Amino acid sequence: MSAMETRAASPVADAFARDGFVCPITVMSTDEAAEYRRQLEAAEAAYGADKSFRKMLRRYPNLVLPFIDEITRRPEITGAVAEILGPDLLVLDAPFFIKEANTTSFVSWHQDLHYWGLETEEEVTAWVALSPATAESGCMRFVAGSQNRQVAHNDTHAEDNLLTRGQEIAVKVDESEATEAELQPGQMSLHHGRVFHASHPNRTGDRRIGLAIRYIPTRARQTEGGNMAAMLVRGEDRFGNFHPCHPPTGLMTEADVAHWTEIAGARNKVMLGGKED
Template identity: 40%
Template sequence: MPLRDDQLAHYREHGWVAPIDVMSVEEATELRRTLEAAEAAYPEHLHAENRNNAHHTFPFLAELALDERIVDIAEAIVGPNIALWSTVVFAKAPRSGSFVSWHQDARYMGVTGENHVTAWLALTPSTLENGCVSVLPETHRNGAVEHEDTYGQDNILTRGQRVVGFDDVEPVHLELQAGQLSLHHPWLVHGSQPNRSNDRRIGVALQTYMGNGLTLERGAHHVTHIRGGAVHDEFVDVPVPTAPCTKSGLAHREAANQAFRDILYDGAEVRRNL
């Protein structure tokens, strides 16, 4: 069973479930080494301002998105036909101010419907000290809530979007070991604090695994087909890269990011080039 019944029930009731064991610490640490080698080899394609949708240009990230152990978990939530909308490498430098404000993933995705889920895999330990993902439990039950744009310098999010209200909800901190996964619902309010440790905190958000039944509101949606049959006949399927940063891989990533920006910045006063 990729996800036990009690884990599935927890997800449905609270909007999150963690920790879920996916791979050993050694395997996750090896993935971190691969990521850091890619950062060193292709600095212009993998840096703090350019960490969205790197799975379109780096095969090891595409393989991670397609990893059966993770996809089986996603299938338990969204069903057998699965596409992946985007990925983000969330890396926080040691002792840095980078943080993620309280937000909902689905607020700026241009889709409606609930049949999708974010999977967040830790490549390093993710703790309260180094700024693990924190969630406001049960907030997924509210559907879309109002956000305001802050464009804060240290805010990792594109618009620095932040949910207002919910000060009375006690956060839960999703501490993980390297190789463990958390799942959060697309309407769950979540964020993370700065890294106060002496090492990087790195996680890969697979955001979101989508099943059938979603309605597209606006924009073009460049996705990776993951498993089963078609998820939506208007999705634009992006081929999986076979080598890092090829001309076509870079073009696919740029097209996906452009479509992503058009959706995310709809109605925004300022655009960052993320």
């Protein structure tokens, strides 16, 4: 029996155990979300022409953008996650999933943990909305209870798929069973790494901006493909099972970019067999 099953009951933990996801949870004001979006778009304006920067938004932006590191540590977020995983938390990654206005980008049905090489299924993704995430803009969609299944995946490499490999589950999903996880700026959903999830294209005139923070307990271990790094954001790490990350020292500093390059390389050994994404 996992620690998630034995932890003291709470409304968040109970819903998570039953459905594999919880939403919506308000974790900041709309003004705070707007300020984080402003900082993101200022960084995009300054560095967005650089292909490496665009990769950084999809892999460990918390290592080079201080405001992302700040979001991952917000007690409104980590407190809810701690109800499920316990008080000592690492961030395994914190990628942005951005769909531009009126674009065809989508995410196919998949399970996150299929690719991460963890010995445990104790993982929670906090998907934080910095812009409206609605059915029209391509919000997250979940199939309740599907976290109790482990299914095969196919790599499609579809051009418009936001996933690295265009990975999708190799079973047919009944679309009528899907829940549209609509969020307003400043709200989040929490989901299990095995729950079936996907999202449609953005058919609105505004960007759909989400930050997917991958939390694991410090007791977790990597068992396949090498060892990824992780950032301690709550409590203490008495295990040392992951290479430690350090918070950014400023905005896109040379030292932090070098740190990101090292950490991303280790991640690619696990996720992509050493290939670049």
